[in-house]
Amino acid sequence: xxxxxxxxxxxxxxxxxxxxxxxxxxxxxxxxxxxxxxxxxxxxxxxxxxxxxxxxxxxxxxxxxxxxxxxxxxxxxxxxxxxxxxxxxxxxxxxxxxxxxxxxxxxxxxxxxxxxxxxxxxxxxxxxxxxxxxxxxxxxxxxxxxxxxxxxxxxxxxxxxxxxxxxxxxxxxxxxxxxxxxxxxxxxxxxxxxxxxxxxxxxxxxxxxxxxxxxxxxxxxxxxxxxxxxxxxxxxxxxxxxxxxxxxxxxxxxxxxxxxxxxxxxxxxxxxxxxxxxxxxxxxxxxxxxxxxxxxxxxxxxxxxxxxxxxxxxxxxxxxxxxxxxxxxxxxxxxxxxxxxxxxxxxxxxxxxxxxxxxxxxxxxxxxxxxxxxxxxxxxxxxxxxxxxxxxxxxxxxxxxxxxxxxxxxxxxxxxxxxxxxxxxxxxxxxxxxxxxxxxxxxxxxxxxxxxxxxxxxxxxxxxxxxxxxxxxxxxxxxxxxxxxxxxxxxxxxxxxxxxxxxxxxxxxxxxxxxxxxxxxxxxxxxxxxxxxxxxxxxxxxxxxxxxxxxxxxxxxxxxxxxxxxxxxxxxxxxxxxxxxxxxxxxxxxxxxx
Numbered sequence: 001x002x003x004x005x006x007x008x009x010x011x012x013x014x015x016x017x018x019x020x021x022x023x024x025x026x027x028x029x030x031x032x033x034x035x036x037x038x039x040x041x042x043x044x045x046x047x048x049x050x051x052x053x054x055x056x057x058x059x060x061x062x063x064x065x066x067x068x069x070x071x072x073x074x075x076x077x078x079x080x081x082x083x084x085x086x087x088x089x090x091x092x093x094x095x096x097x098x099x100x101x102x103x104x105x106x107x108x109x110x111x112x113x114x115x116x117x118x119x120x121x122x123x124x125x126x127x128x129x130x131x132x133x134x135x136x137x138x139x140x141x142x143x144x145x146x147x148x149x150x151x152x153x154x155x156x157x158x159x160x161x162x163x164x165x166x167x168x169x170x171x172x173x174x175x176x177x178x179x180x181x182x183x184x185x186x187x188x189x190x191x192x193x194x195x196x197x198x199x200x201x202x203x204x205x206x207x208x209x210x211x212x213x214x215x216x217x218x219x220x221x222x223x224x225x226x227x228x229x230x231x232x233x234x235x236x237x238x239x240x241x242x243x244x245x246x247x248x249x250x251x252x253x254x255x256x257x258x259x260x261x262x263x264x265x266x267x268x269x270x271x272x273x274x275x276x277x278x279x280x281x282x283x284x285x286x287x288x289x290x291x292x293x294x295x296x297x298x299x300x301x302x303x304x305x306x307x308x309x310x311x312x313x314x315x316x317x318x319x320x321x322x323x324x325x326x327x328x329x330x331x332x333x334x335x336x337x338x339x340x341x342x343x344x345x346x347x348x349x350x351x352x353x354x355x356x357x358x359x360x361x362x363x364x365x366x367x368x369x370x371x372x373x374x375x376x377x378x379x380x381x382x383x384x385x386x387x388x389x390x391x392x393x394x395x396x397x398x399x400x401x402x403x404x405x406x407x408x409x410x411x412x413x414x415x416x417x418x419x420x421x422x423x424x425x426x427x428x429x430x431x432x433x434x435x436x437x438x439x440x441x442x443x444x445x446x447x448x449x450x451x452x453x454x455x456x457x458x459x460x461x462x463x464x465x466x467x468x469x470x471x472x473x474x475x476x477x478x479x480x481x482x483x484x485x486x487x488x489x490x491x492x493x494x495x496x497x498x499x500x501x502x503x504x505x506x507x508x509x510x511x512x513x514x515x516x517x518x519x520x521x522x523x524x525x526x527x528x529x530x531x532x533x534x535x536x537x538x539x540x541x542x543x544x545x546x547x548x549x550x551x552x553x554x555x556x557x558x559x560x561x562x563x564x565x566x567x568x569x570x571x572x573x574x575x576x577x578x579x580x581x582x583x584x585x586x587x588x589x590x591x592x593x594x
Contacts, residue, residue, distance in 0.1 A: 119202025128311035135308030146294035337401025338366030339528035371542035424487030
C-alpha cells in the first residue's frame with residue numbers, strides 16, 4: 001500500500017473514534033497524569049537517596065517515603081481509570097465497526113456475493129475487527145501516553161541539566177530511522193498474513209458446511225491437505241513477520257539502553273568532578289529509565305499500528321464496495337395492483353461483455369401462471385431473479401403493475417413477491433419462526449394456514465414440539481422434501497401478488513409433489529406465478545409455457561402448440577417422458593420388493 005493510501009486508511013480508522021472524543025481525551029489526560037505521578041516519584045526518590053547519603057533527618061526521609069507511596073497510589077488509580085475508560089471505548093469502537101460492516105453486507109447486491117467467499121468476509125468481520133479494536137482502544141492510548149512521557153521527561157531532563165540531556169538524546173535520530181524502516185517493511189507482510197488467514201477461514205468454512213459431501217466422497221485427506229497448504233502459507237508469512245520483529249524490535253529496545261549507558265558514563269564523571277550533585281544524578285537516571293520504556297515499546301506499537309492498518313484496509317474494501325442495487329432518491333411504494341409483470345427489451349449479463357439474457361420481451365398477465373423452460377444455462381433463473389431486483393437489468397426495463405422495479409422501494413417490491421428456491425435455506429430456529437420469517441407478526445392461525453397450503457402442517461405436528469421444534473442449522477434435521485415445504489409456506493405467508501417457484505418441487509418424491517401441487521393450485525389463485533421447472537407434472541400447472549434458449553425467447557404457447565412449433569421444447573419434453581418412465585419403473589420395483 002502506498003504512503004498516501006496508508007495515511008488515508010489510518011485517518012479513516014481514527015474517524016471511528018469521533019463518537020468517543022470525550023472518553024479519548026479523558027483517557028489521554030489520565031495517562032498523562034499517571035506519567036506525571038511517575039516523574040514526581042522519580043524526583044522524590046532522588047531527593048530521598050540524596051538525604052540518606054548525606055545523613056538527613058529520619059523524619060524528613062520518612063515523609064519522602066510517604067510521598068512516594070502517595071504518588072504511587074495516585075498513579076495506580078489513574079491507570080485503573082484509564083484502563084476502564086479505554087476498554088469501554090475499545091469495545092464501543094468494535095461494536096460500531098461491526099454494526100457498520102454488517103449493515104453494509106446486508107445492503108450489497110447478489111453480484112457482490114457471487115464474487116466473494118464467505119470465509120473471507122467472516123475473517124474481516126472477526127479477526128480484522130479485533131486487530132483494529134485493540135489498536136484504537138489500547139494501542140492509541142499507549143501511543144499518546146508514551147509520546148507524552150517522551151516529550152515531558154525530555155523537557156524535564158533539559159531543564160535539570162541540558163548537557164547531560166543532550167548526551168542522553170543524541171541517539172534519538174537513529175531510533176527514528178530504524179522505527180521508520182520497520183514501519184515500511186512490516187506493513188505489506190502483515191497485510192499478507194491477514195489475507196492468508198482469511199484464506200484459511202474460507203477453507204475451514206467450506207469444509208464444515210460441506211462436511212456431508214466431503215465424507216460422502218471420502219475426501220477427508222484431500223481437504224486436510226488443502227487446509228494444511230493454506231495453513232503453511234500463513235505460517236510462512238507469519239515467520240517472515242516474526243523475523244522482522246525479531247530483528248527490529250530488539251534493536252529498538254537496545255538503542256535506548258545506549259542512552260542510559262551514556263548518561264551513566266557522562267553523569268558519573270560529572271559527579272566525580274563535582275559538576276553534578278548525587279541527587280541530580282539519581283533523579284536524572286530515574287528519568288532516563290522512564291524514557292527507556294516508551295522507546296523500547298516503540299517497536300511493539302508500530303507493529304500494532306501496521307496490523308490494524310492492514311486490517312482496516314481489508315475492512316474498508318468491503319465498506320467502499322459500490323451498492324449496485326439500492327433505492328433511488330425518488331423511489332416510491334409499489335402501487336396497488338394484481339401483479340402484472342412486463343419485460344421490455346431486457347438484456348442482462350453478470351459480466352457486461354457476456355449477456356446472459358438478450359432483448360427479452362414478455363408480458364405476464366395478472367393472475368396467470370407462466371412456466372419458464374429451457375436447457376441448463378438458458379437464463380430461466382436469471383430472468384426470474386430480475387423481478388425482485390436481485391440484479392439490475394443492463395438494458396431495457398421490468399415493470400410491476402406499471403412501475404419500473406428500479407423506481408420502487410426495495411422493501412415494498414420484495415414484500416410483494418414470494419420466492420421458493422430449488423435449494424431452500426432454513427435458519428437454526430423454530431419451525432414457526434422459519435415459516436413466519438417474512439412476517440414475524442403473523443398469528444399462529446396464519447402460520448398454520450400457510451403450512452397447510454404447502455402440505456407441511458401434517459409432518460410439522462408430528463415433530464417433537466410441533467411448530468416450536470427447533471430445527472438444526474440449515475434445516476439439517478429435516479428431509480429435503482420437508483425443508484422445501486417449509487420454504488413454500490414461508491413464501492405463501494406473505495400473501496404475495498407475485499409468486500416465483502424455482503424448481504420448488506425438485507427435492508420431493510412423486511407422492512409429495514402431487515400433494516404440493518394441489519396446495520399450490522389453491523395458493524396460485526389470483527396471483528401472477530412464475531414457475532421454473534423441468535418436471536412435466538409441474539409444468540402442467542402453467543397457463544402458458546415460455547421456452548428460453550441461449551438467453552432469448554425461442555417460443556411461447558401452450559403445451560400442444562409448443563410440441564408442434566418448438567424443437568427445443570420437443571427435446572425437453574421427450575427427455576422428460578424418459579425420466580418419468582424411469583422413475584415409474586424404479587417406484588414399481590420398490591413396491592414389488594416391499
